[in-house]
Each structure stands twice: as structure tokens, then as C-alpha cells.
Amino acid sequence: MHFDYTTPKPALSYFAEFDRLRAETPVAYSDFGPGFWMLLTADLVRQAYQTPEIFSSSATIPTVPHPDWTWIPTMVDPPAHSDFRRVLNIAFSPRFVRDLEPTIRQDCIDTIEAFVADGECDFLGKFAKVFPTQVFLRILGLPVDHTDRFMSWVETVFEGLGHFGDFAEDQLQAQRDIHAYFADVLADRRSNPRPDEDGDFFTILANAKVGDRPMSDDEFLNMSEVLLLAGLDTVKSQLSYMFFHLATNDVDRAWIVREPEIIPNAVEEFLRAHTIVMGARQVAQDTEFAGCPMKKGDMVMVAGPSGSRDEAEYDNPTQVQLDRKVNRHFSFAAGPHRCVGAHLARTELAIALEEWHKRIPDYHVTNTEGLVESGPQVGIEQLHLAWDCTPQEALR
Amino acid sequence: MKLTVDRDKCSGHGRCYSLAPDYFDCDDEGYPVILNEQLDSNDGSKVTIAVDSCPERAVTLKEGSA
Ligand code: HEM
Ligand code: SF4
Numbered sequence: 001m002h003f004d005y006t007t008p009k010p011a012l013s014y015f016a017e018f019d020r021l022r023a024e025t026p027v028a029y030s031d032f033g034p035g036f037w038m039l040l041t042a043d044l045v046r047q048a049y050q051t052p053e054i055f056s057s058s059a060t061i062p063t064v065p066h067p068d069w070t071w072i073p074t075m076v077d078p079p080a081h082s083d084f085r086r087v088l089n090i091a092f093s094p095r096f097v098r099d100l101e102p103t104i105r106q107d108c109i110d111t112i113e114a115f116v117a118d119g120e121c122d123f124l125g126k127f128a129k130v131f132p133t134q135v136f137l138r139i140l141g142l143p144v145d146h147t148d149r150f151m152s153w154v155e156t157v158f159e160g161l162g163h164f165g166d167f168a169e170d171q172l173q174a175q176r177d178i179h180a181y182f183a184d185v186l187a188d189r190r191s192n193p194r195p196d197e198d199g200d201f202f203t204i205l206a207n208a209k210v211g212d213r214p215m216s217d218d219e220f221l222n223m224s225e226v227l228l229l230a231g232l233d234t235v236k237s238q239l240s241y242m243f244f245h246l247a248t249n250d251v252d253r254a255w256i257v258r259e260p261e262i263i264p265n266a267v268e269e270f271l272r273a274h275t276i277v278m279g280a281r282q283v284a285q286d287t288e289f290a291g292c293p294m295k296k297g298d299m300v301m302v303a304g305p306s307g308s309r310d311e312a313e314y315d316n317p318t319q320v321q322l323d324r325k326v327n328r329h330f331s332f333a334a335g336p337h338r339c340v341g342a343h344l345a346r347t348e349l350a351i352a353l354e355e356w357h358k359r360i361p362d363y364h365v366t367n368t369e370g371l372v373e374s375g376p377q378v379g380i381e382q383l384h385l386a387w388d389c390t391p392q393e394a395l396r
Numbered sequence: 397m398k399l400t401v402d403r404d405k406c407s408g409h410g411r412c413y414s415l416a417p418d419y420f421d422c423d424d425e426g427y428p429v430i431l432n433e434q435l436d437s438n439d440g441s442k443v444t445i446a447v448d449s450c451p452e453r454a455v456t457l458k459e460g461s462a
Contacts, residue, residue, distance in 0.1 A: 050405065050452065089425040167438070264414070303461055328411065328451040338407040343426060 003030035003038065003301075005062070005278060005375030011244060014378055015274065019307035019318055027290045033063030035294065036280065036299035042330075044290055045307030048281055048300060049335035052077050055281035055300060057337060061075070062280040062301040062376055070368040072222045077284075078336050084223065088340045091201050092139075100139060107134045107144075108355045111248060116359050120366065120386035122342070123243055124236060125243070127352075128383075129155075132235035136228070137350055140201045141194070141364045142185070153178055154232045155176045182271060186217060191238070234276065235348055237379025238331075238385075241274040242267075242349065243356075244380055247365045252322055257361040260354055266322040267349045272329035273320045275308040278376040279333055300360050304330035362389040398458050399433045400444065405454035412455055416446035 003016065003021075021028055022040040028280050048055040057075050067075070073084040090096070115121045120345050127367045133154075153174045160171020161244075171278070173188055185202050189203045194200035205223065246253045256266065267360045283298040294300070308329040309317040332339035339345070363385045370382025399419060401412070408427045413420035419442075421429045435443065447455045 046451070046453070061424060086425065089408070093424055093426045094422050095424065212414075325445050326448040328449050332407075332409065332451075335407055337410060338451075343410060382412075 001028050001029070001030050002032050004032045004380070008374045008381070011241075011371045011373055011380045012274075014253075014373060015318075016139065017304055018303060019309060020304050022310065027292050029292075030301070033178055034065055036301050037294060038301045039290070040303050040306040041308040042313045042328075045302050045304060045330055046164050046334055047280075048289075048302045048339070049330070049333055052182070052281075052336060054284055054303070055285050056284040057081075057281060058282050058284070059282040059299060061297055062278065065282065065297065065299050070222070071226045072219055072339065073340075074226055076163065078210070078355075081336055084219070085336070085340070087205060088223075088227075091204065092340050092344055092387040092390075093207065094343045097347050100116075101347060101351070104135050105351050105355065107131060107138065108348075108351050112355055112359055116390055119389040120384065123383040123385050124240060124380075128236040128239040128243075131239075131352065132232050132348060135297070135344070136231050139344070148183075149231070150228065152338055153389070154228065157229060158233055162344055176227050178228060179221050182221050183217075185356060186220055213384045219240070226343075226358065230339075231344075231377070235345055237377065238271065238274070238349060239352060240380035240383050241276070242270045242353065244365065244371075244383055245270065245274075247363055249320075252320065253357075253362070255322055256353060257357050262322055263350050263353045264346075265324070266353065267346055268327045268329065269320055269324050270324055271331035271346075272308045272314075272327050273318075275304040275329055276330045276378050277304055277331070277333070278302075279304055279379075280376070285365045295367035301332075301376075304333065360387050397435050398460060399435065399447075400454075400456050400458070401428055401430060402454045403427075405452045407448075407452055407454075409451050411449045415449055416442045419424065419443055419446070422449055428454070435454045 001011065019060070026041045026044055027037060027039055029035065039048055058077070059067050060074055061067065073081050076084060079108050108131055111134070115126050129151050132146060134144055134152050137144050137146060137150065151252050155169050156174040160167045165196055186206055189202045189206045192204045205220060210219065246256065257262065279302040281302055283294045283296055283300060286296050289292050293345065309329065311317055332342040365383065366386045367382055367384040372381050373379060406427060408425065410422060410426055412428050413422045419430065419432045421431055423429055442456060447457050
């Protein structure tokens with residue numbers, strides 16, 4: 001079997017491909033790149049995520065068994081993991097997110113108001129990248145007018161990942177710039193800690209303890225970069241699928257407009273139907289798993305996009321059903337590395353749906369080029385939307 | 397019926413306290429706190445949906461009070 005997830009294919013192709021594979025087998029082996037196992041059912045995905053002793057996070061990209069980087073906390077296994085994780089849990093807790101909701105909502109409204117009168121927009125460039133970046137800067141207490149800078153860094157890093165030549169050189173430069181930026185933040189918080197030190201994320205992080213020692217500068221910079229890379233592109237990609245679905249599905253779009261109370265449930269359903277991360281783990285000890293002989297060092301794709309659509313757990317799993325009741329998708333993974341930003345991401349996605357549809361209830365896709373996706377973290381590459389913006393008064 | 401959360405499995409997805417806030421609250425880190433562990437067997441589908449929606453399968457609802 002040859003599963004090359006890096007080739008761009010028409011939007012939603014990879015989900016269909018996982019559906020086909022899962023119908024044939026619960027576990028596959030792909031010879032793409034250095035090779036990796038693929039866990040395709042909900043049960044196996046859950047078990048792998050919940051068993052870090054065997055399925056280690058020492059490598060988390062299916063085709064990269066020997067990464068020359070160590071993301072914190074992403075690539076730290078338990079028990080050390082929880083030392084790093086606790087600070088983040090508190091900073092991104094449901095309560096913290098709830099307190100910030102009004103500001104997040106206002107950022108969303110301002111972003112939409114900036115283009116609503118144009119009757120059209122480059123959805124990713126004008127909305128799906130901008131909004132999560134602003135929220136991110138606000139939550140972390142950084143100046144919101146650094147939005148453009150952050151957007152371009154994230155873009156350059158993701159363009160470079162897995163490429164060679166100029167793209168890779170630009171990526172390294174962007175990563176150096178990100179480090180320099182956060183080094184300044186660290187120096188600033190060390191020399192003048194914010195007075196409300198319970199509220200300022202970087203003051204908390206700068207003073208955090210790992211076990212009984214202080215967090216090192218390198219760890220601080222590493223975690224800051226991970227947050228940036230984990231928290232912006234993911235939300236953008238999830239928004240691309242949500243709005244692509246709604247723009248091309250009149251019934252569901254009308255439902256959201258008519259019954260906005262359904263939105264939190266709809267968000268879970270979008271996350272389930274279009275789980276964007278093809279996660280990975282590395283086998284830490286020889287093991288027989290689901291009847292397969294796995295060797296220490298083997299890579300294993302933990303296929304969330306497949307497990308979230310498993311027939312064994314859902315009726316009509318490949319259909320989007322906005323009022324689906326039971327939903328235990330793997331969009332945010334599972335086990336100890338469950339996405340720290342899940343509560344924030346859910347809030348951002350729900351607010352985006354609410355505020356957008358209050359202002360732009362009816363819209364359609366205008367581009368045909370660029371409606372493509374590729375892994376290991378899928379997202380639609382280009383999405384242009386248009387709507388009728390004849391002022392209401394003119395219609396009367 | 398008795399409601400329990402397996403702390404080893406729970407990773408704080410928060411599906412339980414979002415879906416059934418009468419039965420679960422959350423702590424500062426986002427882990428669930430059971431508010432109401434004893435419930436009538438006919439006590440509504442919200443809890444059942446919350447139990448079934450835990451990605452870790454960490455929440456259980458068992459017969460009896462022990
Ligand atoms: C819809 C949006 C998002 C999706 C689909 C998503 C998905 C994921 C997934 C699948 C993981 C697990 C990776 C692994 O175990 O190897 C993860 C981890 C993580 N996410 Fe998210 N994420 C989203 C938004 C965010 C946001 C908004 C933030 C914060 C600003 C964030 C921060 C993190 C961090 C720090 C981790 C590492 C957690 C750990 O290793 O303990 N994510 N995310
Ligand atoms: S839904 Fe499950 S994993 Fe999530 S907080 Fe509740 S018990 Fe824990």
C-alpha cells in the first residue's frame with residue numbers, strides 16, 4: 001500500500017480515501033517515505049493515543065522517524081509531559097476562555113465588518129488567518145497590531161515544512177525571527193513582570209517550574225513557538241472546511257441561520273466529519289498490536305480523520321448531521337496530549353459561525369482553482385466566497 | 397444509578413461538562429468535577445449523551461449506588 005498524503009488532491013478527497021481504506025482493513029502499512037503503519041478505526045486510534053508507553057510521541061509526523069527537533073510539550077512523553085502541560089492547561093482552561101469570550105467576539109465582528117460591504121472575500125486571507133491570530137495575540141497579552149507579522153511567520157513555516165531549497169531557507173529564517181521575538185518577550189517579562197501576574201500568560205510561563213527547577217529559556221522559547229504553530233493554522237484549516245461545506249450546502253446553511261442555537265453542536269459535527277490532523281506516534285518497544293508485528297522505532301499514523309468517521313461508532317458517519325447527538329471525535333486527539341487549545345478553538349469556531357451568519361447569511365464559492373488539500377494536516381488551500389450585499393434599504 | 401469518571405483515562409476534553417452542566421463542573425485545569433453522582437435511572441438523556449460523547453470513554457453510568 002502506498003499512501004502519499006503530500007500530493008494535493010481535490011477538497012475532501014483524503015477523507016473519502018480513508019473511508020475506503022477503513023472499509024478494507026483496520027490497520028494498513030504504507031510504504032510511502034520511510035514507511036508507516038496506519039490505524040484506521042476509532043478503537044485503535046483511541047488505544048494508541050491512550051498508551052504512550054508503547055506509542056511514544058518521540059516522533060509525531062508519519063514520514064519523519066528521526067526529527068531533529070523536540071517540540072514541547074508535543075514530543076515529551078509522560079510522566080515529564082505533565083510538568084509542561086499544567087501551565088498550559090490553566091492558561092487555556094474553559095474558565096479562562098469563557099472570561100475572554102466578549103473580546104474574542106469583538107475581534108471576530110471587526111474582522112468581518114472590514115470586508116462585509118465588498119460582497120466577496122478571500123476567505124482564508126481576510127478571515128480564517130486573521131481572526132485566530134488576533135485572538136492568539138490577545139489571549140497571550142501581545143500587541144494585536146503584530147497580527148500581520150505573525151500571519152506571515154506561520155505561513156512561511158508551514159510552506160517550508162517538508163520542502164527543500166528556498167522555502168526551507170525561508171522557514172529557518174522565520175523560525176529564527178520567531179525565536180528572537182519571544183526572546184524579547186521573555187527578557188521583558190523577566191525584567192518587568194506584569195502586575196496582574198495571574199493574568200499575563202508570559203509572566204506565568206517565565207516563572208513556571210518544571211518539577212522543582214525553573215523553566216529554562218530554551219524551554220520557554222520552544223513552548224512559545226509550539227503554541228504559535230499549533231494554534232493558528234489549525235483553526236484556519238478547520239474554518240476552511242466548515243465554510244466550504246456551508247457555502248455548498250443550502251440546507252445546512254439555512255439551518256445555521258434559522259437556528260443559531262445549534263451552532264455548538266454543529267461545531268462538534270464539523271470537527272468530527274473533517275478531523276484535520278493525521279497524527280503519528282513511534283513504537284517504543286516491540287509489540288503485537290491488532291495482530292500486527294510492530295518493531296521499536298516503527299512509525300504509526302494515528303488516523304484521526306478516519307477514526308472520527310468509523311461506522312462502528314456512528315450512524316451515517318460520512319454525512320454531516322448538524323444535530324448529531326453522540327460525538328466523540330478525535331479532532332483534538334486523545335490521551336495525555338489532547339489539544340490544549342480545544343476549549344479556545346471550539347469557542348473561536350462557534351463565534352465565527354454566529355457572527356458571520358448574522359451578517360452574511362447567504363454566500364457561495366467563486367474559485368475553482370486551489371480547492372485542494374494535502375496532509376499531514378489537511379486544509380483547503382484557497383477559498384473565495386461571494387454574497388449579495390445590496391443594502392437592505394435599497395431593497396425596500 | 398451512579399456516575400463516575402476514570403481519572404487515568406480522562407484527559408479533559410470537556411465534553412461531559414459542556415453537554416451535562418447539571419452533573420459536571422470543571423476545575424481550573426479543565427478536568428471534570430462531578431456535581432451529582434447519584435441519579436434516577438430515568439433521569440434524562442443529557443447524561444447518557446455526555447457519557448457516550450467522552451472521547452476517552454472515561455465516564456460511566458452504572459446501576460446501583462456503590
Ligand atoms: C480546530 C483547531 C485545532 C485542532 C484541530 C487541533 C488539533 C490538535 C491535535 C490533534 C493535537 C495533538 C497532537 C499530538 O498528540 O501529537 C493538538 C495538540 C496541541 N494543540 Fe491543538 N488544535 C487546534 C487548535 C489549537 C489552539 C487554538 C491552540 C492554542 C493556542 C492549540 C495548542 C495545542 C498545543 C499546545 C498542543 C500540544 C499538547 C500536548 O502535546 O500536550 N491547538 N492539537
Ligand atoms: S469528556 Fe471525558 S475526557 Fe473529557 S473531561 Fe469529560 S470525562 Fe474527561
